[in-house]
Amino acid sequence: MENNKMLSGPDKKGHWGIFGGRFVPETLIPALLELESAYRKCSHDASFQAELRSILKDYVGRPTPLYEAKRLGDALGGIRVFLKREDLTHTGAHKINNTLGQILLAKRMGKTRIIAETGAGQHGVATATVCALMGLKCEVYMGKKDMVRQAMNVFRMEITGARVIPVETGTQTLKDATNEAIRDWVSSVKHTHYIIGSVVGPHPYPMMVRDFQSVIGKETRRQILKVVGRLPDYVIACVGGGSNAMGIFHPFVRDTNVKLIGVEAAGEGLNTQHHSATLTLGRPGVLHGTMSYLLQDKWGQIQGAHSVAPGLDYPGVGPEHSALKDSGRVHYDTIDDQEALNNGFRFLSELEGIIPALESAHAVAYLHKLAPKLAKGSVVVVNLSGRGDKDVAAVADIFKGQNP
Amino acid sequence: MKTSQNRIQNTFKGLKQKNEAAMIPFITAGDPFTDLTEELAVAMAENGADILELGMPFSDPLADGPVIQAASLRGLEAGMNTHNYLKLVQNIRRQSQIPLVFMGYYNMVYQYGLKAFAEDAVSAGLDGAIIPDLPIEEADEWIAVARRAGLDTIFLAAPTTPMERIERIAQRSRGFLYYVSVTGITGARQELPAELAQNLAMARNHARLPVAVGFGISRPQQVAMLSQVADGVIVGSAIVRLIEDGIRQGVPATALVQRIAGFVRELKQATRYGIKPGQGA
Numbered sequence: 001m002e003n004n005k006m007l008s009g010p011d012k013k014g015h016w017g018i019f020g021g022r023f024v025p026e027t028l029i030p031a032l033l034e035l036e037s038a039y040r041k042c043s044h045d046a047s048f049q050a051e052l053r054s055i056l057k058d059y060v061g062r063p064t065p066l067y068e069a070k071r072l073g074d075a076l077g078g079i080r081v082f083l084k085r086e087d088l089t090h091t092g093a094h095k096i097n098n099t100l101g102q103i104l105l106a107k108r109m110g111k112t113r114i115i116a117e118t119g120a121g122q123h124g125v126a127t128a129t130v131c132a133l134m135g136l137k138c139e140v141y142m143g144k145k146d147m148v149r150q151a152m153n154v155f156r157m158e159i160t161g162a163r164v165i166p167v168e169t170g171t172q173t174l175k176d177a178t179n180e181a182i183r184d185w186v187s188s189v190k191h192t193h194y195i196i197g198s199v200v201g202p203h204p205y206p207m208m209v210r211d212f213q214s215v216i217g218k219e220t221r222r223q224i225l226k227v228v229g230r231l232p233d234y235v236i237a238c239v240g241g242g243s244n245a246m247g248i249f250h251p252f253v254r255d256t257n258v259k260l261i262g263v264e265a266a267g268e269g270l271n272t273q274h275h276s277a278t279l280t281l282g283r284p285g286v287l288h289g290t291m292s293y294l295l296q297d298k299w300g301q302i303q304g305a306h307s308v309a310p311g312l313d314y315p316g317v318g319p320e321h322s323a324l325k326d327s328g329r330v331h332y333d334t335i336d337d338q339e340a341l342n343n344g345f346r347f348l349s350e351l352e353g354i355i356p357a358l359e360s361a362h363a364v365a366y367l368h369k370l371a372p373k374l375a376k377g378s379v380v381v382v383n384l385s386g387r388g389d390k391d392v393a394a395v396a397d398i399f400k401g402q403n404p
Numbered sequence: 405m406k407t408s409q410n411r412i413q414n415t416f417k418g419l420k421q422k423n424e425a426a427m428i429p430f431i432t433a434g435d436p437f438t439d440l441t442e443e444l445a446v447a448m449a450e451n452g453a454d455i456l457e458l459g460m461p462f463s464d465p466l467a468d469g470p471v472i473q474a475a476s477l478r479g480l481e482a483g484m485n486t487h488n489y490l491k492l493v494q495n496i497r498r499q500s501q502i503p504l505v506f507m508g509y510y511n512m513v514y515q516y517g518l519k520a521f522a523e524d525a526v527s528a529g530l531d532g533a534i535i536p537d538l539p540i541e542e543a544d545e546w547i548a549v550a551r552r553a554g555l556d557t558i559f560l561a562a563p564t565t566p567m568e569r570i571e572r573i574a575q576r577s578r579g580f581l582y583y584v585s586v587t588g589i590t591g592a593r594q595e596l597p598a599e600l601a602q603n604l605a606m607a608r609n610h611a612r613l614p615v616a617v618g619f620g621i622s623r624p625q626q627v628a629m630l631s632q633v634a635d636g637v638i639v640g641s642a643i644v645r646l647i648e649d650g651i652r653q654g655v656p657a658t659a660l661v662q663r664i665a666g667f668v669r670e671l672k673q674a675t676r677y678g679i680k681p682g683q684g685a
Contacts, residue, residue, distance in 0.1 A: 013541055023510055023537045025467040026573070027562035027587055169473060175464065182466045187588035189564065286511040286537065287464060299485040300515030301463040 009323065014203020015291075016323035022202040024182070024289045031189045036204040038109050043211065052104055059133065060090045060100065062215065066223035066381070071351045076371035082232070083354070083384045084220050084248060093357060093386030094216060094244045095126035099195055101212035103130040106193035113137045113192040117181040119146055119174030119240075120311035120359070121153025122386055123197030128162035138162040141180040145172035146310055153390055171304045174314050178288050198241025199318030202289030206246075206318050213247025220381055221251050228379055234370065236261045237383040238362040239332065240276065240312035242321045244385035253329060262321060263366045265307030266334035274306035278317040279325050279332040292319040308337040308398070309358035311386075333369070335362040343368045345388065345395060357386030358395070411503040411531045412556055412579035415454050416614040416635055425631035425675040426454040426580075428616055429668055430507065430640030432475035433458055433492055434484030436651055442495050443661050444647075449502035451665040452672025456496075457534065457638060460489050460508030467536040469591025471641040474648060486516050490528040497529025505558065505579070506533040510542075518546050522553035532556030532579040540576050547576055556580075563587050563603060567610055574611035580636060583607050583617045591641045593620035596630075604633045627674040639671055 009016035022032055042048040056062040064085045073081040086094040099116075106114060114136050118124030124140040131138035140157055144166045147154050157164050170176035178201075185194040199206045199213070217235075224232050235252055237245035239262040252258045267275035275281070282293040287302055295303040295315035305315040324330040335344070344361025347368075348354050356364055363382050370380070388395070419426050429448050433441050445456055461479030465472060486508075493504055506525060513521045513535060525533065533555055538546060540559060550557045556579030561570045564587055574581050585600050586593060597603075600617075608615045617630050618638030622645075627637045643664060650660040 021542050022539060023542055024539065025536050025562070025584075026539055026560045027564050027584060029539050029569075030564045030566065170463070179464050179466045183469075183589050186467065187586075189587065283515075285514060286509075288466070289537070294511075296511070296515070298515070299487070300511040300513075301480065301485075302511075 009320065010203065010207055014207065016320055017326065018284065019291050019319035019322040020203055020206060021291050022289060023286045023291065024202045025186055027186050028189060028202070032202055032204070034109065038105055039204055039208050042105055042108060048104060048108070052101055055100055056097070056215065060096055061088060063219040063223070064088050066220055066227065068227070069352050072348065072367070075351055076367055078376040079371055079374050079378045079380055080228070081367065082224065082379070082381045084216060084381060086216060086244065086383060086385045087354070087356065087360070087387035091122070091126050091129050092389060093122040093126065094213060094247060095123045095197060096129065097215055097247065098197065098209050098212040098243060099123070099126040099130045102193070102195045102208070103134050103136065106136070106195070107134060109193065111191060111193040113139070113188065114195055115139050115141070115181055115184050115188070115192055116195045116197060117141045117174065117177040118197065119143070119177065119313055120309070120390065121146065121150040121157070122311060122390065124162070124164070125153050125156045127195050127197070128157040128160040131162060132160040139165055141165050141167050141177040141184070143167045143172040143174060143177045146174070146177070149310055149394060150390060173310070175302065175305070182288065198243040199246045199320060200241045200288055200290060200292070200316055206290065206320055209243050210246040210250055210320060213243050214250040216244065216247040216383065217249060217251035220248055224379070224381060230379070231255055231258050232379040232381045233374070234259045234261060234378070234380040235383070236263060236363045236366055236370070236380065238263045238312060238359050238385065239279070239317060239321060240265070240314050240359060241316070242318040244383050246318060246320060248381070248383040249324070249330060253324070260330040261366065261370070262330050262332045263362045264332060264334045265309055265312040265340070265362055266336035267306040267308070269336055270334060273303070275334070276305035276307045276312050276314060277334045278305070278315060279321060280334055284322065287316045290319045292322045293317055293325070308340060309362065311357070311359040312362065333366065335365045339365045339368070341395065341398060345391070354384070355388035355392070356384055357388050358391045360385045361388070411501065412455060415503050416580065419454060425634055426616060426636030427452055427627070427668065427672040427675045428455045428457055428618070428636050428638040429453050429643050429671070430457040430459060430638060431643060431647070432461055432472065432479050433489050434461060434479030434482040435475040435644070435647060436478045437482045438484065438488065438492055440657055442492060443657070444664055445496045446499045447661045447665040448668045449500040451669045453502060453668050455503040455505060455636065457505045457507050457640070458493065460484070460486065460506060460512060462509040462512060465509065467589055469589045469641060471644050471648065472590050475644045486512050486521070490524055493528040493530055503531045504529060506530050508535065510535050510538045513546070519549040522549045522555045526553045526555050530555060532558045534558045534560070534582060536560060540573055543576065558582050560584055561607060563597065567606060570607050571610045574613060577613060580614040580616045581607065581611045582638070583615050583634065584619045585617050586620045588619070590619050592622035592645070596620055596626060601633045608635070624670050624674040627671050631675040637675060643667065
């Protein structure tokens with residue numbers, strides 16, 4: 001009963017059990033109510049859905065392929081591995097599924113300016129891209145540290161007409177970029193829509209972003225049934241904020257014989273201070289408008305996260321993941337930096353000629369942990385949430401340092 | 405149900421009889437070190453502050469502008485945490501009967517435990533609590549435990565809040581209703597919104613408790629003007645800025661305390677008699 005509630009949520013106020021909700025300054029409440037009502041209207045509006053579908057097809061390139069990585073499967077002892085190729089979308093990651101949905105919504109709400117936060121820059125690029133497409137003004141908050149790590153994405157945002165605002169407070173990463181974006185929104189809420197990039201933030205964002213991303217799982221379900229004739233045994237996705245994972249998990253949540261695995265970043269190790277294993281080592285608390293698992297100290301001060309993958313470098317996680325963890329429906333495990341680099345990034349590049357994003361490399365690397373436990377012929381889907389172009393310079397430096 | 409000391413209520417009653425608005429300064433606990441916060445609090449109480457809002461530093465203060473963000477960081481670096489905060493309150497309470505109000509983000513209260521925090525807050529000598537990221541929809545349990553402990557729940561209303569919602573917020577508030585002057589975060593503003601006086605008048609019509617106004621207010625003239633239309637005026641960033649300047653200039657602690665006490669005196673003066681054009685800072 002309790003579990004069923006967890007699987008269907010959120011409730012009217014945006015809760016999954018104790019998780020989720022709307023913990024924001026009062027100034028934002030009317031905007032969130034307006035957004036929720038606009039979103040509910042659009043999700044039943046045929047013309048909205050038709051417009052979204054058409055742009056997803058012709059501009060984003062959906063449906064993305066479900067590709068059987070046979071050499072990978074053979075190398076892992078004869079399992080069948082299918083990669084959901086979100087890396088092949090326009091802009092190179094799943095992020096655009098969400099930014100496109102939200103910008104269509106923003107236009108219908110009559111908003112004239114868009115803001116966003118970004119960590120790795122993929123969400124920033126996806127936001128800047130749809131703003132160019134729709135002719136809306138765009139400003140993206142990005143931690144200064146991330147701007148250095150992801151210089152190429154800064155350029156991509158700027159060339160598509162966005163202004164990238166460096167955030168120099170706190171850890172200078174995604175967490176602080178999100179703080180600044182919220183502060184901006186508190187001041188500009190009348191004409192500005194805030195496109196949050198993951199299944200985090202106050203209600204209705206976690207639900208809405210999940211819904212826009214669940215196109216991934218809906219396609220996967222259809223595709224695997226067509227190719228294999230049955231549902232997969234496992235679906236694996238990396239989890240930072242958790243939007244690619246929610247997107248692929250959601251349409252499978254009720255299929256209880258499909259095991260769902262979320263992979264968090266163990267960074268330099270779970271026994272160090274430098275990881276992003278929020279669900280694995282955190283406790284429930286409130287950050288950025290939602291109740292969810294958090295990396296924090298005894299007093300509730302938020303701790304910095306670390307991962308070699310900037311998109312996983314976040315001390316929070318989507319509230320629905322917290323509920324799915326507590327209900328036992330999804331199993332959350334971790335992969336550290338070295339595993340992601342060697343068993344993910346390098347392994348997939350060498351065996352399949354596909355360079356994954358460092359974030360997605362965590363999900364790929366998890367196959368090494370899982371495969372020894374599987375029977376031959378087991379069917380495993382991995383969400384390849386993004387491509388690795390953005391990471392090649394950073395990874396080249398790391399590999400150079402390791403093999404002098 | 406325990407009855408609170410009603411320090412906040414009594415303060416507003418007393419001021420009303422004198423036809424004055426409450427002067428409510430804000431400082432951050434532990435900025436730049438705990439003993440100075442204690443001295444500042446007592447000095448402000450002795451120099452005209454009617455209620456003191458004491459901020460608990462948080463790592464991610466998303467309703468705050470740069471000045472209070474920096475103060476939070478200094479407080480955390482000085483070792484402030486919820487436990488030390490309550491000890492500090494105890495020390496201030498020993499020296500002053502000024503109503504003390506907690507201002508802090510929800511996660512710190514939640515991690516401490518809602519019930520434990522409300523009870524310990526009251527035993528330490530706090531009278532009320534402002535939690536800027538806890539809107540009324542999420543506050544049922546907090547309201548229940550705070551009422552039982554005798555701690556006033558002070559909620560915020562903003563220029564974006566519709567009147568029927570202000571009514572609901574006011575119903576859940578005790579002590580006073582915190583009216584946010586601007587659509588934005590904390591921090592001094594050159595200009596306050598033209599419609600502020602009118603908004604405040606409407607809010608006061610809908611609230612059956614005192615309404616204090618805060619955010620963006622930094623000058624005695626603004627305080628004088630707002631004292632005509634609000635029951636209390638909150639000044640935060642402008643005072644915290646004086647602390648920041650003092651640190652930067654290497655001003656000795658005693659001189660800094662005097663400087664801030666003088667500013668509070670000036671602000672209090674403005675709530676009493678108003679200020680004639682051309683006077684004040």
